[in-house]
Amino acid sequence: MLELSGVGLSFGGVRAVHDLDLAVEEGEIVSLIGPNGAGKTTVFNLITGVYGPQAGDIRFAGRSIAGLPPHRIAGRGLARTFQAIRLFLNMSVKENVLAATYGNTSAQPWQSILRTPKARREERDANAVAESALGFFGQRLAGYRWDQPAYSLSYANRRRLEIARAMATEPRMLLLDEPAAGMNPHETAEIAEVIGRLRDERGYTILVIEHDMHVVEGISDRVVALDHGKAIARGSFDQVATHPAVVEAYLGRGAASTKR
Amino acid sequence: MPPIGVDEWVARSGERTEGHAGPLAPVLRRLERIPPWAWLAIAAGAAALFPLLTDSAFALRVGVNALLLAMLALGLNVVVGWAGLLDLGYIAFYGFGAYAFALVSSDQLGEDGVHLPAWISIPAIMVAAAVLGLLLGLPSRRLVGDYLAIVTLFFGQVFVELVVNLDRVRLPGADEPISLTGGPNGIPGVDPISVLGTEIITPRGYFYLLLVLTVLLMAGLHLLDRSRTGRAWRAVREDALAASFMTIPVNGVKLMAFAFGAAIAALAGSVFAAVQAGVFPQSFETPFLILIYAALILGGAGSIAGAVLGAVVVSVTLELLRDPDQASVLFYGVVLLTLVARLRPWKLLAAVLGATVALGLVTHGAAGAISPDLTAGEPALGGWTGGALDAWLVLPENAATAGNWAFVALVCGVLATTLLAPRLRPLAIVPLVYVAAFAWEARLVGQPAITRQLLLGALLVVMMTWRAHGLLGSRRVEVL
Numbered sequence: 001m002l003e004l005s006g007v008g009l010s011f012g013g014v015r016a017v018h019d020l021d022l023a024v025e026e027g028e029i030v031s032l033i034g035p036n037g038a039g040k041t042t043v044f045n046l047i048t049g050v051y052g053p054q055a056g057d058i059r060f061a062g063r064s065i066a067g068l069p070p071h072r073i074a075g076r077g078l079a080r081t082f083q084a085i086r087l088f089l090n091m092s093v094k095e096n097v098l099a100a101t102y103g104n105t106s107a108q109p110w111q112s113i114l115r116t117p118k119a120r121r122e123e124r125d126a127n128a129v130a131e132s133a134l135g136f137f138g139q140r141l142a143g144y145r146w147d148q149p150a151y152s153l154s155y156a157n158r159r160r161l162e163i164a165r166a167m168a169t170e171p172r173m174l175l176l177d178e179p180a181a182g183m184n185p186h187e188t189a190e191i192a193e194v195i196g197r198l199r200d201e202r203g204y205t206i207l208v209i210e211h212d213m214h215v216v217e218g219i220s221d222r223v224v225a226l227d228h229g230k231a232i233a234r235g236s237f238d239q240v241a242t243h244p245a246v247v248e249a250y251l252g253r254g255a256a257s258t259k260r
Numbered sequence: 261m262p263p264i265g266v267d268e269w270v271a272r273s274g275e276r277t278e279g280h281a282g283p284l285a286p287v288l289r290r291l292e293r294i295p296p297w298a299w300l301a302i303a304a305g306a307a308a309l310f311p312l313l314t315d316s317a318f319a320l321r322v323g324v325n326a327l328l329l330a331m332l333a334l335g336l337n338v339v340v341g342w343a344g345l346l347d348l349g350y351i352a353f354y355g356f357g358a359y360a361f362a363l364v365s366s367d368q369l370g371e372d373g374v375h376l377p378a379w380i381s382i383p384a385i386m387v388a389a390a391v392l393g394l395l396l397g398l399p400s401r402r403l404v405g406d407y408l409a410i411v412t413l414f415f416g417q418v419f420v421e422l423v424v425n426l427d428r429v430r431l432p433g434a435d436e437p438i439s440l441t442g443g444p445n446g447i448p449g450v451d452p453i454s455v456l457g458t459e460i461i462t463p464r465g466y467f468y469l470l471l472v473l474t475v476l477l478m479a480g481l482h483l484l485d486r487s488r489t490g491r492a493w494r495a496v497r498e499d500a501l502a503a504s505f506m507t508i509p510v511n512g513v514k515l516m517a518f519a520f521g522a523a524i525a526a527l528a529g530s531v532f533a534a535v536q537a538g539v540f541p542q543s544f545e546t547p548f549l550i551l552i553y554a555a556l557i558l559g560g561a562g563s564i565a566g567a568v569l570g571a572v573v574v575s576v577t578l579e580l581l582r583d584p585d586q587a588s589v590l591f592y593g594v595v596l597l598t599l600v601a602r603l604r605p606w607k608l609l610a611a612v613l614g615a616t617v618a619l620g621l622v623t624h625g626a627a628g629a630i631s632p633d634l635t636a637g638e639p640a641l642g643g644w645t646g647g648a649l650d651a652w653l654v655l656p657e658n659a660a661t662a663g664n665w666a667f668v669a670l671v672c673g674v675l676a677t678t679l680l681a682p683r684l685r686p687l688a689i690v691p692l693v694y695v696a697a698f699a700w701e702a703r704l705v706g707q708p709a710i711t712r713q714l715l716l717g718a719l720l721v722v723m724m725t726w727r728a729h730g731l732l733g734s735r736r737v738e739v740l
Binding site for chain 2 (some may be wrong): 100104144166
């Protein structure tokens, strides 16, 4: 479904991503791990169009998306969340989700003002999409919260709302950037379960950056480890976690021999 | 009501604590349930009664100006309040609308002039302004915040310069230079607007025309606010990068906001040209832009009703401040209201007010005993309040110089007071009020042109301290 081939990106003299190959098949949950500064978020930014790749190609669902602006890539069915939460804080919870239906609707301003049948139908459909996305989180984002401003939500609920907002773009694939960051163990377990349900119930393909190895172990079909912008290991969680290059990247040279 | 302690109960604690309390609570809660349509109908009905209650051309003219400012604030609200683009060139679109309407509805162009009917020219002007808005919005694709403000401010200045200097334009092939904009003298003799074959020539007629336009505009903007376009504007204001990942084409949405604002400003400008029966460059300079911003901020950026209310408050206040008597009422009213609103508990308030009165009476008595000249001046207010003031305030006959010093002392005193410990501040308030009253009577009241602006500024400062989100705006958190 998503295929990066030979992708490279430098900032000045810093090679943030170098000759990266990465493939995610439809229906898979793939985790991207690596120490801080390994280039994980940069890979997300490349995929979602913040930067265009300086080398290589990025293909999504069979078509190249390299160099497209972010809203077009999102329109193709690639939605993402952020490591540092980026909600529309001064809009209501439901409006946050509704705003993400923009790309799947097309009523012009005059149609919205005159409330033409098309505008009404789109608005009804957008509401249904938003309510279904919010409903996915059950009591956590229950109806009484929908009209409250997003800034009134707790940290964990903001993370959930960000995922709901990404779902409202009606994507085929979700990119989750550290969904469990800053959560307590209970909430972390819940997020891991949510990620599983996103694939099983909604059929999304998921690429996730995560630092919590329990989450990674629990949800991943495959794991890709990144260091200095290069993929240093890939495979099942156990294969990657014990791979010498990964241990070295996290703990330093020599650590592999002293471990266990 | 959910059971105490469950999630929902906790999440709704804000509603309970920040909601209305006290004896008025049931009334306020009922008021909140009135739908926006009903509010609009009530407000429009009340405004429609206004011309029936007065015959004064001046009052009607104030009403017309208030509605013009309201339309301008509504347009600015789209750009600034919703899309979050700090556009300081907005006034140029108002001027563009006015000049474009004047050119096609007067003897300015050609032998006999051009006289298009308003129902053709105004829509065409709005479309042209929207296109111009798109062009001027192009820098917004790259610039945000302060940078955008500076560039657009430049556009606004360019407009005035162009209008002043396009009075000797040599067209290719023509021998004589023609005057396109009339230069500093503007374009006189602009046709009135005709509606259904009737020319509108009275202020009352324009009041109703503007009222209808404003109500339509408010209704349209309300519907737009709740549509995908309105949500996209606010999403871009909140976080443009996140919005772009949520399928919103940020640049297109910003340009659309510029175009909408420009079209609305041009509509107001066209009607303004017809109301005045002429256009002059000084109507479109930066001070008026600041007034539009003041109206929007006072009313609450992002709120449709707020923009209109702010415009009405600003224009009515400015008119009241022209007259020394009404200006004095407003001045003392604001001082008194501020004290009442800020001083708690009521015992402290009573003590401060009592001390202020006592200070005045004692000072007045002492000054009168030294020399009768010291109390020879008359306050601007008439009636019994003026008499009471006369017995309270030390005011010599020609106190302009002393008034200057008092004004400086007042400003320094207010600044120094903010440095005091909170519990000492009430002590400083007593002499400050007295000095303020002296500066007002001795100097400020005689200079309405300057004090108007000063007082409006003071009003804004008080207002923003009390309610930073404006009269009808909703509270916002800063996104860092």
